[in-house]
Amino acid sequence: MPHRLRHYGALMKLSEKLAILADAAKYDASCSSSGGQKRDSLKTGGIGSNEGMGICHAYAPDGRCISLLKILLTNFCVYDCAYCINRRTSNVQRARFTVAEVVQLTMDFYRRNYIEGLFLSSGIIQSPDYTMEMLVQVARSLRVDHRFGGYIHLKTIPDASPELLSDAARWADRLSINVEMPTEGGLKALAPEKDLRDIRRAMGRLRMGIDEAKAEKKAPRFAPAGQSTQMIVGADASSDRDVLTSSTNLYANYKLKRVYYSAFSPIPDASKALPLRPPPLVREHRLYQADWLMRFYGFQVDEIAPANDSGMLDLDVDPKMAWALRHREQFPVDLNRAPKEMLLRVPGLGVRTVQRLLGMRVHRKLRYDDLVKLRVPVRKVAPFVATIDHRPRVDGESGALRHLDTTPRQADLFGH
Amino acid sequence: MRLVVLHDGSDLAEWRGQARALLAEDVLPSDVQWQVGERAGLLPAESSPAHQPLREAKPAGTVPREFLSLASTVLAHADARRHAVLYRLLWRLTHGERQLLHIASDDDVAWCEQAAKAVRRDMHKMKAFVRFREVAQPQGSVFIAWFEPSHDILPRVAPFFVRRFAGMHWSILTPTRSAHWNGETISFGAGAQKADAPNEDALEALWLTYFANIFNPARLKVQAMKNEMPVRYWKNMPEAALIPGLIRDASARMDAMVQRAPTQPKKHIPAPLPRQPSALPQGSLAELRLQAGQCRACPLWEPATQTVFGEGPDNAHIMVIGEQPGDQEDLAGRPFVGPAGQLFDQALAQAGVERSQLYVTNTVKHFKFEPRGKRRIHSRAHASEQSACRPWLLAEIQRVAPKTIVCLGAMAAQAIFGKNFRLLEQRGQWITLDNGIGAFATVHPSYLLRLPDERERGEAIAHFVRDLGMLRSLI
Numbered sequence: 097m098p099h100r101l102r103h104y105g106a107l108m109k110l111s112e113k114l115a116i117l118a119d120a121a122k123y124d125a126s127c128s129s130s131g132g133q134k135r136d137s138l139k140t141g142g143i144g145s146n147e148g149m150g151i152c153h154a155y156a157p158d159g160r161c162i163s164l165l166k167i168l169l170t171n172f173c174v175y176d177c178a179y180c181i182n183r184r185t186s187n188v189q190r191a192r193f194t195v196a197e198v199v200q201l202t203m204d205f206y207r208r209n210y211i212e213g214l215f216l217s218s219g220i221i222q223s224p225d226y227t228m229e230m231l232v233q234v235a236r237s238l239r240v241d242h243r244f245g246g247y248i249h250l251k252t253i254p255d256a257s258p259e260l261l262s263d264a265a266r267w268a269d270r271l272s273i274n275v276e277m278p279t280e281g282g283l284k285a286l287a288p289e290k291d292l293r294d295i296r297r298a299m300g301r302l303r304m305g306i307d308e309a310k311a312e313k314k315a316p317r318f319a320p321a322g323q324s325t326q327m328i329v330g331a332d333a334s335s336d337r338d339v340l341t342s343s344t345n346l347y348a349n350y351k352l353k354r355v356y357y358s359a360f361s362p363i364p365d366a367s368k369a370l371p372l373r374p375p376p377l378v379r380e381h382r383l384y385q386a387d388w389l390m391r392f393y394g395f396q397v398d399e400i401a402p403a404n405d406s407g408m409l410d411l412d413v414d415p416k417m418a419w420a421l422r423h424r425e426q427f428p429v430d431l432n433r434a435p436k437e438m439l440l441r442v443p444g445l446g447v448r449t450v451q452r453l454l455g456m457r458v459h460r461k462l463r464y465d466d467l468v469k470l471r472v473p474v475r476k477v478a479p480f481v482a483t484i485d486h487r488p489r490v491d492g493e494s495g496a497l498r499h500l501d502t503t504p505r506q507a508d509l510f511g512h
Numbered sequence: 513m514r515l516v517v518l519h520d521g522s523d524l525a526e527w528r529g530q531a532r533a534l535l536a537e538d539v540l541p542s543d544v545q546w547q548v549g550e551r552a553g554l555l556p557a558e559s560s561p562a563h564q565p566l567r568e569a570k571p572a573g574t575v576p577r578e579f580l581s582l583a584s585t586v587l588a589h590a591d592a593r594r595h596a597v598l599y600r601l602l603w604r605l606t607h608g609e610r611q612l613l614h615i616a617s618d619d620d621v622a623w624c625e626q627a628a629k630a631v632r633r634d635m636h637k638m639k640a641f642v643r644f645r646e647v648a649q650p651q652g653s654v655f656i657a658w659f660e661p662s663h664d665i666l667p668r669v670a671p672f673f674v675r676r677f678a679g680m681h682w683s684i685l686t687p688t689r690s691a692h693w694n695g696e697t698i699s700f701g702a703g704a705q706k707a708d709a710p711n712e713d714a715l716e717a718l719w720l721t722y723f724a725n726i727f728n729p730a731r732l733k734v735q736a737m738k739n740e741m742p743v744r745y746w747k748n749m750p751e752a753a754l755i756p757g758l759i760r761d762a763s764a765r766m767d768a769m770v771q772r773a774p775t776q777p778k779k780h781i782p783a784p785l786p787r788q789p790s791a792l793p794q795g796s797l798a799e800l801r802l803q804a805g806q807c808r809a810c811p812l813w814e815p816a817t818q819t820v821f822g823e824g825p826d827n828a829h830i831m832v833i834g835e836q837p838g839d840q841e842d843l844a845g846r847p848f849v850g851p852a853g854q855l856f857d858q859a860l861a862q863a864g865v866e867r868s869q870l871y872v873t874n875t876v877k878h879f880k881f882e883p884r885g886k887r888r889i890h891s892r893a894h895a896s897e898q899s900a901c902r903p904w905l906l907a908e909i910q911r912v913a914p915k916t917i918v919c920l921g922a923m924a925a926q927a928i929f930g931k932n933f934r935l936l937e938q939r940g941q942w943i944t945l946d947n948g949i950g951a952f953a954t955v956h957p958s959y960l961l962r963l964p965d966e967r968e969r970g971e972a973i974a975h976f977v978r979d980l981g982m983l984r985s986l987i
Contacts, residue, residue, distance in 0.1 A: 111721045118725040136675035145676040151640045152740065154751055156727040157759050159736030166726060174784045184781035201718070207655060207680060208644045210719050220784070243679070280814075289784060293805070293818060300817040300843035345815050348883030349842075361730045364769050372770070377731055391885070452616040459611050469617030 114201070116191040120171040120182050121217060123363070124274075125326055125356040127152075129163045129212035129247040132269035132321030142243025143206060144213070146269065150247075151212050164215035164249060165205050169193055169230055173219030177276070177287035178369035179331045179360060182219045187365050192221075195233045202238060206246050213247030213269075214238070220253065228256035228264065235267035247321075254290075254298035261298070262318070265305055269321040270353070273298050275346065278339040282332035286369060299323065299350040306351070322353040329383060330375030331360035335407030340386055340397045347391070357383045382409040389416055392447060393440045413498050417443040420480060421497060428482040431462045444476035514544050518595065521548035522664040524584040531599050541603045546595035575605050578613055585628040588664045597623055634663045639672055641745045642684060645713035655682040658709035658748055666691055667700060674698055685709050716750045723751040729762035730769070797826040797911045800904070804877060810900035812878035812893065818845045822873025822908050830983055831871045831914035833905070835923040835956055839888050842879035847872050852958040856920075859957065859973065863980035869987050871912050875927045876901045898927065909949075916986050917949055921956030929953070940979050954979040 130150035137143055152161035170192035171182040181188055193201075202214045216234055220227050231250050238244040250268040252261060265271055273295055277283040280292045302323045309318035325346060329339060343355040359380035360370070386409060389395040393416070400415050401407055402422075410418040420427065420443045429438050431453060439450045449472055456462060464486040467474050479488045479497055516530050534544060583598050601620045605612050615621055644655035655677070666684065670691040673684065683692045685704035692699050737755075746752035801821045807813060820837035823846055840850030848856050860867050876898055881888035893901075905927065909917070919925040922935045928951060929943060935953055942952050955976060963969040 111718055114718060114721050115725045118722050122726045122728050137678035138675055140679075142679050143677060145672075147672075147675075151636070153640045154723065154749065155737040155741040156723065157734055157737050157755055157762065158728045158731045159733030159740075160728070160731075161740065162723070162726060165722065167722075172781065174781060176783065184783065204715055205719060205722075207677070208646070208713070208715065208719070209642050209657070245676075296817045297845065300845075304840075304843050344883050347886055348881070348888045349815070349817060351886045359731070361728060362766065362770050364772070366769075366772075374730065377733070455614045456616055459614055466617040469619070469622055 110197065110201075113191040113193055113197070114167070116189055117168045117171060117193060118166070120168045120188070120219075121166045121215075123181065123358065123361060124166065124215075124217060124251075125160070125358040126249070126272065126324055126354070127161050127163045127166060127215065128249075128270075128324070128354065130321070131353060132247065133317070135245040137243075137245050140243045140245060142245060143203070144243075144245030146213075146245060146247055153209065153211055163212045164247060165202055165211045165213070166215040167193070167198070167201075167217075169195075169198060169216060169218040169227075169234070170221055171219050172221050175220055175287070175289045177290065178367040179276075179286055179328055179363075181363040181365070183367065185367070195230060195237060198234045199237045199242065202246075203242055203244065206244070211246075213244075213249070215249040215251075217251035218253075224253045224255035225257055225260060228253050228260040232260060232263045232267065235264065239267045249321075252298065252302070254295045256298075258301055261301060262305060262316075265302070265309075265319040266317050268319055270324060271302055271319045272324045272326070273302070274326045275342070276326070276328055277332060278327055278329075278334040278342045279332070282334055286331060296349070299325070299346075299352075303350045323350065324352055324354040324356065326356040326358055328360050329357050329380055331370060335401070336379070336383060336386070336409045337397065337401035337403070337405075337407035339383060340390070340401055343387060344390065344397050355387060357387070376411060378411050379409070382411060382415060386415045394437055395419070395441075414443070416441070417476075417497075427480045428488050429480060430482045432457055432484065442477060442480050444473045444480075514539055515547060516544060516595075517547050517549070519549075521595070522587045522667070524580070524587055527583070527587055527595060527598070528580075531602055534599065535602065535606060541596065541600040544596065544599060546592075546599070548592075548595075575602060576610070576613060579605060582613070582624055582628055585631050586624050588631045588668060589627040590663050591627060594627060597627075631663050631665060634661050635665050635669050637742075637745060638665060638669050641741075641749055642673070643749055644682060645710040646715070647710050652681065655680055656709050657682070657684045658704075658706050659684055659686050660748060661686060662744070664688060670698055670700070720751055720754060724754055724758060727758050729758070729765040732759065732762045734759060797908070800907055800911065804904050807877070807901075807904070809903075810878075810897045812876070812880050812897055815881070815883075816878045817842045819877050820845055820847055820874065820879070821877060821904075822871055822912075823847055824871035824873075824912075825869065826871070826912055828869060828871035828912055828914055829987055830869065830916045830918065831873065831909065831912055832918045832920060833924040833928065834872070834874045834920045835958075836874050836876035836893050837879045838890055838958075839879065839881070847874055851961055852956065855957040855960060855973075859977050859980055862977045863984060865980055865983050865987065871908070871914065873905065873908055875905060875924045877904055893923075898923065902927065914949060916983065917945070917951040918980075918983065919951065919953035921953075921959065924956075925953035940982075952979070952982070 128150050131148060132146050134146060134148055136145040150163055152163045154162040156162060168182070170190070171188065172190050172192060173180075173182045174184055176183045176185055198214070198216065202211075205211045206213065214234070216231055218227050218231060235248050235250060238248065248268045249270040249272065250264050252264060252271045252273045254273050261271070275283075275292070275295055276287055276290065283290055283292050302319065305318040306322060309315045309320070327339060327342065339357065346352050346355055357380050359375050359377055362374055386400045389400060390397065399419055401409060409415055413421070420441070426441075429442050431439070436450060436454060439445055439453060440447065449470060452470060453462060456466065461484045464483050466483070467477060478486070482488070514534070516534070518526055518530065520526055579602065586594050586598055597620055601612070601624060604620070612618060613621060616625065638659060638661050642657045642659050644657045647654050647656055666686050666689045670684070673682065673691070674693055677693070679695070681693065681695055683690060685708055688703040690701045690704050692701065746755070804821050805819045807819055813819070820841045834848060837847060838850045838852065841847055841853070847853070857867060876893040880891050880893050880897070882891055917928060919928050922933075925933045925935055928945070933953070935955070939954055940952055942950055945951055955972070957976070960969060960972050960976060963972055
């Protein structure tokens, strides 16, 4: 055995643990390493930097980014959440890392440039406080003993004491608490030991800590990259409207950086409480697009998932196109005159393209050919816009327009 | 035709010096041929010898700062036309087209933007996909990586690795350049070969274990992976060797998983103990508080974080009733802790009244708001919501049995004195309630915060303090 690996104890054993505890962590969609305090190792002489922009160091064939070493400290758990492979009634093989093992693994992976840092979560063992204390020890050891400047994301246990939350926030860049289900009823049915009110109270405490640290320069560090959460989609009967209503509330109440949507995925040794079939992955994709439209394009839930409808997003076309098809009377949009807010509502025009068009039209009139040169998807955009040399045919029929958008490109949704 | 030979085709200072000299001599872009290296001899006889820029070349007008930053990035691109396109762009910028960079659809601008984007992407991917291997040496470990970028980006990316791995000794080798960090200084050298880098690192086995197990076979999205991790980078990433096998076996693993029936749990992990009604404080007010935490008598509970119940000694002589909790109260679960609460605290201090002696509560116990992006806009509770909450307020008054009640704001005053109460007219007047409690109303501190005129606000606060001063002798 090479001497470098000796401090792990038996190598086989460590790699077995890693296999089990990485497998157990893969249902958490978040792998973001963006935001947070800028740091570099030139000042500390240690290892690790954070420049604010996340980096995805690899991609797995499931299309998800691998940015952080995403593992569980242990997959032993006293909770019995139906959707979770680690629930106490599951027959999954169990394992537990020591604090030192996680620290060493993180440092060794980081030095080889495999990862941006660590995303550590855990099953609940003994008590919420005991478990949280272990997670905090890992983060503290990385920062203090190893002068580690990379990214740390800790999954936070809502029932843990507020003091432990503050400790966690001192060492971690980001904290997250999963709301798991879009509705309180869904959570009660599938995760009997979890309580939405506890989760919300804990998120409220995190927001207060984050706000306070931002407002006062001298306040101790408190999760500078903010908090995020995850919702499982398709494990219960909640509609997309339920999901998006819940996210709107979470963004406003707790200033979350991100809400991650995770399409319920079949797990080995599944519980009887779950549906047999997973929802189509494109549903998750549509929810991310809708979330994006609400955060960066000025859309409201009622526009994206109208109350009088089924409450489900159209799987065939993206939500912006779906909105445009429901509101043909607002088009075509004159690219030379329309305000920015309206340009952002044109299917196929992104934030960056809109900026460019605005920058150009100060100096001269926009023509159809400009869209071609800017490489926008003209077939998709043309029916909705007018330029000095282009007006769409008025009889552009919705059915035909839908076909322009049947192959969604699966963007990188997990990186940043 | 003017031939310009650059020693380093990616160096901004060198290209800029040449370009300036050409501009100063009014050399048309179509009359310049750019070349990298020392191969001048291969060119047609008419070409002049490599041009030496004049030391004091007259700067031909200024160019926008964005141009230099764009040029610096574009120069790292592998395309041999970059010098010529940039010179043409520079020429046009200095010959009547000053706003050219804003015309994103112009051919030269679009070409440069595309080239810059490709370079930035390659730089980003280099930060992501470099893989170091550790080599043990007597004076300590050295970490060495072999990487094949698509563009000439090593000098541009090396500072990133310095900032990240300052405490380590490392080298990055590429076919055209190499960079070395000894813990103190960075040095650049000639290109290398793959064989110059180590071909193994025992720790990679753990990384491969991780890669294989973090992959979820139930959601295969091969194209999404390839879009973000282009296949051309795979040859120097050890984990990429696993990809074909993971893809091949994914559907079989998924089918096996779905078909396997749920099993009976073999090992028994005991369920957690049911949550203790955590050390229930004695006294019925405390019970009330727990019950109110579960209240769903109106729809306000759902979007809120928690019920904000009253707070203070359960035998307080004075009860203060406000309107409804705000953003901060909702997060903290305590009344009067936000901006209005802070003003209230200051006013109490000036009036010489201890807040800890008061029982402080609200007419409505949940925060009502409209979500707006990352903010919540306060909205006033309807009459139906106020009346749904009324039993809690009446119960609080009954259990605390105060001698005095102070209402802050119209909502609280009308809840206690009835619908016909007029705050502005009856403010500060003592009224004896049916149960013998003495009560008066004053303004809500959030009203004071909203007064735009500073002087007016100062006077209103003083008035508020005088009202509260009536409590001093009653505690």
